[in-house]
Amino acid sequence: MDMHEAQLLFINEAEELLDVMESCLLEVEAGDATIDAHIDAIFRAAHTIKGSAGLFGFDAIVAFTHSVESVLEQVRADKLEFTPALAELLLDCHRHMVQMIQSIADPELASDKNQGTKLLAALDVYLHPPKSDEPLTDTSQAPIPDDSGHWSIHIDYGREVFRDGMDPCSQLKFLQTLGQVDDVRVTADFSDGEFDPECCYLRLQMALISSADKQQIEEVFEFIQDSSKVTISAPKALVNKVQACAEDDARLGETLVNSGALTKRELEMALAEQRRALQENRQAEALGNMLIKQGAVDKSLVSAALSKQKNQEHKRPIDLQFLKVDARKLDNLIGLIGELVTAGAANELLIGQLAHEKLQESFAGMTLLVEQIRDAALGLRMVQIGESFGRLKRIVRDVSKELGKDINLEVLGAETELDKSMVEKLSDPLMHIVRNAIDHGIEPQDVRIYKGKPSQGQLCLNAYHEAGAVVIEITDDGAGLDPDRIRAKAIENGILDTDKQLSKEDIYKLIFEPGFSTASAITNLSGRGVGMDVVKRNIEELRGQISIASDINQGTRFRIRLPLTLAIIDGFEVTVGDAHLVIPVNMIQECLAFDAEALAVERDYLNLRGEVLPFVRVRDILKIPGQRLQREHVVVVQFGENRAGLVVETLLGELQAVIKPLNKMFRAIRGIGGSTVMGSGDIGFILDVPQLIEFTMHKESRQCAPASDKSEKEKHE
Amino acid sequence: MNDVVLDPLHASQHHQYLTFVLRDECFAVGIEAVKEIIEYSGVTAIPLMPDFVKGVLNLRGEVVPVIDLSLRFGKSVTQIQKRSCIIILEIPFEQHHVVLGVVVDAVNEVLDIEPHQIEAPPTFGAKIRAQFIKGVANIDEQFVILLHAEKVLSVEEMASIIENVIEQ
Incomplete structure (x- = not known):
């Protein structure tokens, strides 16, 4: 992946995160949700943007987002009240961040520096409140739960940590908000024999007294997870909790996660390893053993959970999972399916000429599948x-x-x-x-x-x-x-x-x-x-x-x-003179024989079961040359609240039309929304029914305009 | 070594023209704009269009507009005969290329025409808008009119002509 693509990915991700941040802030501000419910998501958005911006060296974004993040951190730690004024400020900050992100993509949209400075000053007020009576809350005031033992945390920092823009110090600070950090031992690992001042050689070992679960503790180290080795061992005291948590039907992994002794990531790693082993036809180890081997949990915890577990198979709802796909790949797929549909139509035409029942049957089956594939592919873009x-x-x-x-x-x-x-x-x-x-x-x-x-x-x-x-x-x-x-x-x-x-x-x-x-x-x-x-x-x-x-x-x-879509529609093919026209099927209500003689030439409406139905003579309005046929048909179309008839010559039947937009040269054309290549290789035109009706109305109102107006127009022409 | 081979090749590409006949006159367009040449068939008329738009063509699944060059020059309609051809051209438009076809009476050959052989277009007498013409070359005692393809087939200009016709 080159730098430009990576940058686009960052912009994309940042915009998504900012959207999340915005909707959360708005919900909280409107009172639809509490700040507690959303602060994690808001914080994470700011934190991730800061981290990724740091990788790309967008220092302005890092600096600004850092302040926002610091304020959010205070809110998250319940040290700062989330007031409407703060919500307002954070929304303004959000807008500024959006501008900064946009200005990466398009340097012309430079963000307003003054605005940034103003916002930073406003944020600063929250970060350093003017002399309050109480001293700032520090670790000593963090609640120390009585019934929990020590979490033992061992961090073996990766060499790249500093270069990734991570700061071990801030992680320690954040750990302090979770509980009391004791017995921090710092060692250095110079096993490489070389020393590079930009590398991180740090190893930390510490004890943490906290009521937080393992997931929360691990989240502190979320951003160094890939580069460093973090081992978090649960306190022995958690055994009680595991036993209390183990519901009758829960699985081992879930029990451990629920009780806070294991994180979801660790569980997934172990499960993936198990699956891999199964695929390679190796004897898979029990999950519990695997977790112990990984160093994720202590043996006593596993046995506590296992003792409670009953052997029952349960079907679990599968989590909704999303996959990010390059839009061009999707467009390419839809383009190919368009070709498939056209090729299918050509085959259908040829098969129709053979009287081979079995071939026709199997082809009909394939057509059905192609239709389903088409709908599914179009659905991907929805x-x-x-x-x-x-x-x-x-x-x-x-x-x-x-x-x-x-x-x-x-x-x-x-x-x-x-x-x-x-x-x-x-x-x-x-x-x-x-x-x-x-x-x-x-x-x-x-x-x-x-x-x-x-x-x-x-x-x-x-x-x-x-x-x-x-x-x-x-x-x-x-x-x-x-x-x-x-x-x-x-x-x-x-x-x-x-x-x-x-x-x-x-x-x-x-x-x-x-x-x-x-x-x-x-x-x-x-x-x-x-x-x-x-x-x-x-x-x-x-x-x-x-x-x-x-x-x-x-x-x-x-x-x-x-x-609904811009790519492929179900159409109904008709002809007028030599022109093949396609009407979108979902607009068609019915088709009638058109009895030209029963209608006077001067009026263009007919009686459809007691209702007035105005109709359009398609040959006239589209100026298609040639002689009118003896037998004509009316296709009754409905769009929104309007109903109208279209007078056409022959009805040919349904087809799937792959819409090919007409060349820009023809932008002035009215009543035709695009073209399509039909099975026979001929080109058909897709009628834009509402536009066709509007064009007819426009023409008629000009023809029926007051005499003075009309004569003036003729003079111009 | 490479330079020696590439250079004349590059130079010759630059001066190659496709010549064709339209109403007994010989025209040429730069070869770089020509995509392919096909015989005249399968052109579907588009409703509401002025006469110079012959219609659209299915070129292996692509819908390509076809222009009557003679009408575009303000002369009379091209009669379709046995040797009638459609030259498929790529014309730059809004940072992209659009593919267009033009109907001609017959396609002749690809000619090397050096810049010094090209004379300035006559100020009048060609009965074609002066801006369409890049120059005139005298090849074997016959005049060949070199065309500015992107001006003759200007999408923007043709679109506004079509707009005017439909508005009326």
Whole structure:
């Protein structure tokens, strides 16, 4: 692995840890969890970032994170109360750390040095409180449990310890927070015969009186575990505890871990060794013996645990385990599966021409498997949208605080799954919408009270699946959009002609125009007239749509509809003239024969069991040349709350379509979302149904525009 | 030793051009942009497109747009004949390469054209936008027009033409 890759890995890891830190802090601040429940995770995040940053020589990050870590250490040791003010400070520190990490990846995003200095000063106040009456708590005041003996700890430091940025002294200090450290003996190991001043030759032996379990003690040495040899022997007094802990059905290892005589790591090492022995067909030793051999536990402890254990087989729930995979590998896999699907379709075509029943049967079986593999592979890229929503929580908190608004955020459907690449591209648009909702949507408290609304504003994020699409809604109970004001503003900014009449929905859409902004005062949050046009563009790039519903003084709802995946869809193949078109299956409700003569030419809607169904003549709207066929069909499609018919010529049946995006050159095309290579080798076009309908509406409204408007347009053309 | 072999090779690569015929005129593009040459078949028309976009082609699973070069030059449509070919070109666009095909009447040969053989394009008379032309070479008493492939097939420019056509 080269340095650059390692660095990327560090950035990635640090960002994940910072996310954990942030969500923990926010939960504690909101009162959803106690600090005791999360302090370990927060501390670990800071500690790990410091350690890894040290390896890369990012001194600024190490220095800053060290202060944060020190404060957290105080909180962890119950020496410092976790006040709201401290929470606020730590969240600010978190933001600064995020900036510092980001600036590694992109040096242009330099972090604010002044901000860092300010935060360090603020942290310092917690670390060195101005003269308090009590002397700082020290080891002598640490509780000394009466019923426990000595833990004996032996550390044989590795040569690399100093170079890894570890400090034996700080480990000893931290040990003191767990209990009383006695009888520390320092020896040096110069067996190499050479002396390098940057190496660590230290050996420490000490006794610890503590009620902590082995896991806790081992965690102190977590970061030197790989480079050094740490032996922790449990006190004899633990035998009682082991006996008390051994439940009837527990396994030996678990009993020892539960009673605090063994750590999970040691147990796993022993278990792995046991498995290895079994694989090599060697006689595996009993776990207990192995643990004793490893020096992990004392013999008396094992026999105490064994004496209690009953011989019963139990099925254990397997822990959820995660595997980190390079995204490119996944993309490559999905690409290959796309090729497999296309090749399968070609074979299906050929097999269809042979009348060989057995071959067809076995091929059908394989097709089923390919479909499952496809779904499983696409599933690998799916992540819960909650991750994105988590970031929005922070924005809501920060922005509402800055504006002095009291806002309650409700999150629904955080477990809804969406393609990872989409989640990433969604985070910016969602952030803009949420900021806008807080800044422009929800009124200041006094205005809300004047209007007779509750003073606390409500903001709701909701995500759910609907007919093969993911819908995300952002709803606020604020002032709502004022069509008259938007109209006036659009005319003022030259986006709209003075005499143009628009429906309410079309007026709302004006806010997505570049250079549109209605906020009379420009705040530093929004109102610069950039943002909403980016929102629309980002969502269209994901083949999605955004719509707005709003009532004055009731609130506004943004609705984003996105396709589930960007790679492969189940499609239904139809033809119009020479063109092969693919309609996403999950949008199709039914297919009907189209009786052209029964319909007057002037109207494009039909009677579907008593309901009005508007339809689109696909040949006309896509300007496909050729003569209309005698027999046509209507495919009834449903998307969201809309229903429409598509008039096509022949229905060919279902297929799996691997979406190949069209060249950037064709970005202006409407109603077609991409292309696909079919089994026959022909190229088909995937219909983007909502866009096709929108394009039809747009065209029709232009054709039906008032005469004056129309003649003017013709003059231009 | 290596230097002696590599140097002339490098130099000759630099001056190689693929010549082709379009409406009785001879054109050439730098060989480094040419990916392959295939016979004309299997082009699927794309709905709503202006005429200069012939359609898309399935090139071993890749969907490749095909352009009618004659229409792109503002001349009349290329008639598909027996010798009609599609030259597949790689055009740089936004730090990547896009693969595009152009329809021509016939492909001739690969020629070495030294820089001193290339004259500046005529200021008018070629009936092709001057910026498309890199220069003109006189090869065996016949004029060959050397094209700027990345300007003739500018993705950005073609996209905006398509946009205008669809908007209307």
